[in-house]
Amino acid sequence: MNSFPRRYHAAVWDEPLIMEQGAPGRRGTVPPGPIEAAGDLLPEGMRRTTPPALPEVAEPDVLRHYLRLSQQTMGMIGISLFGTCTMKYNPRVGELLAARDQLAEIHPHQDDAAIQGLLEIVHEFDLMLRELSGMGRFIFQAGGGAAAAYVHACVTRAYHESRGELAQRRDVITTAQAHPCNPATAAAAGFNVITLPVERDGYPSLDALRAVVGDGTASLMINNPDDMGIYNPHIKEWVDLVHEAGGLCFYDHANFNGVMGRIRAAELGFDACMFMLHKTFGAPKGGGGPAVGAYGCTPELEPFLPGPLVVRTDSGYERRENEAGVGRVREFLGNLPQVVKAYSWTLAMGADGIREAADISVLANNYMETRLLAIPGVTKSFDHLTARRLEMTRYSLGEYTEETGVTAVDVQNRMTDYGVDAFWLSHEPWIVPEPFTPEAGEGWSKEDIDYWIDVLAHVMEEGRTDPELVRSAPHNQVVAQIDTASLDDPARWATTWRAYRRKNERENERQNEREVTA
Amino acid sequence: MTPRLGLVVNPIAGMGGRVGLHGTDGPALEAAIRRGAVAVAPHRARRALERLRALAPDVPVLAAEGPLGGDHVTGGVAEILPRTRTGPTTAEDTREAVRRMADAGVALVLFAGGDGTARDVVEAAGTSVPVLGVPSGVKMHSGVFATGPEAAGETAARFLARPGACRDAEVVDLAGDGPRVFGVARVPDAGSALQRAKAFTARSGDADLAALGREVAGEMRDDRLYLLGPGTTVAHVNAALGLPASLLGVDAVLGGRLVTEDASETELLALLAEHPAATLVLGVVGGQGFLLGRGNQQLSATVLDAVGAGHIEILADRGKVAALDPPVLRIDVGDEHATAPITGYRKVRTGRGRSTVLRIVAEGLSRSPGP
Numbered sequence: 001m002n003s004f005p006r007r008y009h010a011a012v013w014d015e016p017l018i019m020e021q022g023a024p025g026r027r028g029t030v031p032p033g034p035i036e037a038a039g040d041l042l043p044e045g046m047r048r049t050t051p052p053a054l055p056e057v058a059e060p061d062v063l064r065h066y067l068r069l070s071q072q073t074m075g076m077i078g079i080s081l082f083g084t085c086t087m088k089y090n091p092r093v094g095e096l097l098a099a100r101d102q103l104a105e106i107h108p109h110q111d112d113a114a115i116q117g118l119l120e121i122v123h124e125f126d127l128m129l130r131e132l133s134g135m136g137r138f139i140f141q142a143g144g145g146a147a148a149a150y151v152h153a154c155v156t157r158a159y160h161e162s163r164g165e166l167a168q169r170r171d172v173i174t175t176a177q178a179h180p181c182n183p184a185t186a187a188a189a190g191f192n193v194i195t196l197p198v199e200r201d202g203y204p205s206l207d208a209l210r211a212v213v214g215d216g217t218a219s220l221m222i223n224n225p226d227d228m229g230i231y232n233p234h235i236k237e238w239v240d241l242v243h244e245a246g247g248l249c250f251y252d253h254a255n256f257n258g259v260m261g262r263i264r265a266a267e268l269g270f271d272a273c274m275f276m277l278h279k280t281f282g283a284p285k286g287g288g289g290p291a292v293g294a295y296g297c298t299p300e301l302e303p304f305l306p307g308p309l310v311v312r313t314d315s316g317y318e319r320r321e322n323e324a325g326v327g328r329v330r331e332f333l334g335n336l337p338q339v340v341k342a343y344s345w346t347l348a349m350g351a352d353g354i355r356e357a358a359d360i361s362v363l364a365n366n367y368m369e370t371r372l373l374a375i376p377g378v379t380k381s382f383d384h385l386t387a388r389r390l391e392m393t394r395y396s397l398g399e400y401t402e403e404t405g406v407t408a409v410d411v412q413n414r415m416t417d418y419g420v421d422a423f424w425l426s427h428e429p430w431i432v433p434e435p436f437t438p439e440a441g442e443g444w445s446k447e448d449i450d451y452w453i454d455v456l457a458h459v460m461e462e463g464r465t466d467p468e469l470v471r472s473a474p475h476n477q478v479v480a481q482i483d484t485a486s487l488d489d490p491a492r493w494a495t496t497w498r499a500y501r502r503k504n505e506r507e508n509e510r511q512n513e514r515e516v517t518a
Numbered sequence: 519m520t521p522r523l524g525l526v527v528n529p530i531a532g533m534g535g536r537v538g539l540h541g542t543d544g545p546a547l548e549a550a551i552r553r554g555a556v557a558v559a560p561h562r563a564r565r566a567l568e569r570l571r572a573l574a575p576d577v578p579v580l581a582a583e584g585p586l587g588g589d590h591v592t593g594g595v596a597e598i599l600p601r602t603r604t605g606p607t608t609a610e611d612t613r614e615a616v617r618r619m620a621d622a623g624v625a626l627v628l629f630a631g632g633d634g635t636a637r638d639v640v641e642a643a644g645t646s647v648p649v650l651g652v653p654s655g656v657k658m659h660s661g662v663f664a665t666g667p668e669a670a671g672e673t674a675a676r677f678l679a680r681p682g683a684c685r686d687a688e689v690v691d692l693a694g695d696g697p698r699v700f701g702v703a704r705v706p707d708a709g710s711a712l713q714r715a716k717a718f719t720a721r722s723g724d725a726d727l728a729a730l731g732r733e734v735a736g737e738m739r740d741d742r743l744y745l746l747g748p749g750t751t752v753a754h755v756n757a758a759l760g761l762p763a764s765l766l767g768v769d770a771v772l773g774g775r776l777v778t779e780d781a782s783e784t785e786l787l788a789l790l791a792e793h794p795a796a797t798l799v800l801g802v803v804g805g806q807g808f809l810l811g812r813g814n815q816q817l818s819a820t821v822l823d824a825v826g827a828g829h830i831e832i833l834a835d836r837g838k839v840a841a842l843d844p845p846v847l848r849i850d851v852g853d854e855h856a857t858a859p860i861t862g863y864r865k866v867r868t869g870r871g872r873s874t875v876l877r878i879v880a881e882g883l884s885r886s887p888g889p
């Protein structure tokens with residue numbers, strides 16, 4: 001029997017950037033010279049005058065560099081109960097399927113006749129999602145959940161334009177606990193955003209909605225349950241109210257895991273919904289692979305979908321443009337390897353398995369809740385509500401922070417010293433102080449969940465006896481705390497090597513000047 | 519020169535809270551002590567300083583003497599600002615210490631207290647030196663406080679390491695029965711990704727409000743009278759028009775011109791008689807969601823009636839809205855007839871093209887139960 005907590009230490013390499021390694025002239029492979037001069041094929045204006053600044057490194061150094069970086073990945077190999085993200089195991093068989101030549105080696109411009117199997121999978125999976133939601137058609141073009149929300153904003157625009165009401169319907173209504181992609185994409189599509197605040201019941205009131213819904217309403221964009229795990233039982237009345245006013249209703253199914261197979265968007269009256277294949281449907285996420293936001297809508301909205309659509313004909317499957325649609329939100333049919341993985345996952349689970357998984361994820365969360373609330377200093381958001389939370393619960397360390405001065409971020413950092421991935425805090429705005437939001441899902445074992453809870457309790461106790469130990473954490477990780485000030489400073493933030501060099505050289509010069517004048 | 523921190527502690531702040539009083543202003547202090555109140559602010563100031571010292575051991579501190587500061591400093595470089603007065607400490611001690619610290623060129627004044635202390639600090643400091651509050655009082659409606667003592671220490675340490683962006687924050691206190699803006703202070707812009715604190719809005723806050731100010735200004739019609747209420751939020755509308763703002767009062771604008779600055783009730787009624795088509799633009803005062811209180815006596819029931827409930831635009835900072843618990847705005851003008859049409863769910867604008875819906879209730883602190 002191992003003692004608690006288990007011993008853990010991440011790999012630490014202090015690995016330099018690839019641009020800082022190597023030496024001039026060093027090579028991995030030396031390719032043969034060109035058979036004929038290719039320079040003439042390029043227009044004069046496109047030819048470089050100086051060669052690009054590429055790293056010059058030997059092959060073994062390249063291999064070691066990326067191996068070390070992979071060892072320094074913080075997360076995904078610990079216990080990850082990262083709420084709102086539904087961190088699932090991604091079955092290896094999905095990776096094997098996606099790596100097969102029939103998928104990995106095809107080109108999107110190949111003739112339909114040459115990719116019938118793949119188009120069949122796309123169609124079949126569309127049918128499965130229709131069954132889960134009651135919608136009329138799904139597309140997989142959006143490269144993530146927020147992109148699918150943006151599809152809805154575009155479809156909303158096209159729908160009201162087709163009815164000559166776009167000039168008048170300027171408002172998209174959402175809630176303070178909906179995912180921020182809903183207001184963000186609505187604003188990006190040119191709509192005004194009305195955000196309803198959460199009231200005492202844990203969700204916004206129908207009266208607040210009533211006060212703003214009207215002939216200016218374009219759409220409602222909403223999650224249910226929200227990120228606190230609270231399900232709004234009046235959702236059908238909300239949808240009816242928006243429909244009576246002539247608006248559309250979009251169900252952001254980011255938190256689908258607790259209600260899979262239990263509710264269907266169409267039966268609640270929604271016109272459209274979105275599923276994230278990279279979380280709910282077992283495909284990788286978080287750097288493990290590209291994402292897919294599957295957007296589904298009723299037949300009434302289908303004419304506005306971005307094309308091409310996959311349709312079944314007597315002679316097989318084909319991709320067909322959607323003439324009145326909104327064009328493209330992304331190229332081709334989307335990240336099809338992820339669609340194949342999600343298809344494989346869904347087939348393996350079956351309808352009963354999916355429903356059972358939803359139930360297990362709710363059960364696991366309620367088990368966690370019982371244990372977590374027994375830890376002194378952990379409180380629950382809206383703790384006067386007695387209804388059970390679904391697949392997540394939002395907690396607060398506010399009382400603990402007031403007592404010890406140790407914050408939720410400090411606790412989060414310290415937990416990673418024990419082989420537990422950083423927990424999720426809360427989307428903005430924080431309506432409970434020092435929030436954290438774990439999500440157990442259906443896949444994590446009771447042993448893993450118990451260990452996670454024990455680590456939290458252990459770290460909180462450490463914070464009482466030795467707050468500095470927790471505040472200065474992590475100690476066993478790849479890196480310790482970093483100065484985040486530059487993230488807010490356009491003069492210092494950098495997303496490329498070139499920008500990093502330019503800004504830091506300037507910064508160093510300024511620093512030197514300051515020292516000289518002082 | 520290394521940036522210096524000024525430290526002033528209101529040793530009696532917060533003593534009323536746990537014994538059921540609303541503050542320790544004036545005679546309330548004696549009552550608090552009779553009821554067995556213990557000092558709160560010194561302990562909280564020490565917590566903030568410990569955190570500051572852990573992050574910035576070498577920051578020189580200029581502390582007011584004795585219980586006003588110096589007693590709570592442990593370790594590090596500290597200089598004491600001798601007290602010139604005798605007898606029990608009063609608000610004048612706070613004001614004098616802050617004035618002298620500003621003169622001595624401190625980079626930041628850290629104070630421990632509540633809204634009353636914040637008033638004294640801002641009265642002395644104005645906007646000449648940034649200030650930051652260690653929340654230690656009974657009432658903390660002002661936007662100058664960090665979320666907790668440690669957060670105050672961290673924000674101060676970060677700011678002193680790299681004195682940079684500041685923003686305006688309202689100093690709000692109860693006057694009579696309602697809250698009122700007493701002044702505007704400069705506070706460190708603690709907008710780092712990991713420093714999201716309820717009392718502070720994210721760095722984008724000011725940009726959002728500036729955009730809202732331009733949007734509201736852009737909608738203005740030349741033939742309409744606009745009454746711009748108190749506070750820093752509405753001041754963004756003045757700024758968009760290129761007009762000065764009387765942060766504590768109501769400004770009247772017509773045809774893009776300022777017709778009356780800091781108008782009295784009589785002046786407002788005269789303007790409204792001449793220009794019945796009018797819009798009142800209001801901000802939310804302090805952290806407790808006060809829209810209209812007895813602090814804005816110029817915005818009387820008669821004035822509200824003349825404007826008409828349908829012509830009131832409400833603007834609010836998103837951070838302030840998020841901090842409202844419950845999400846309601848309060849009005850207390852003591853007149854059922856004038857307030858009834860204003861109450862209920864109303865749209866509140868939080869940014870350009872952004873709004874929320876808040877319930878407006880007619881009640882004042884005067885009628886709410888004590889803590």
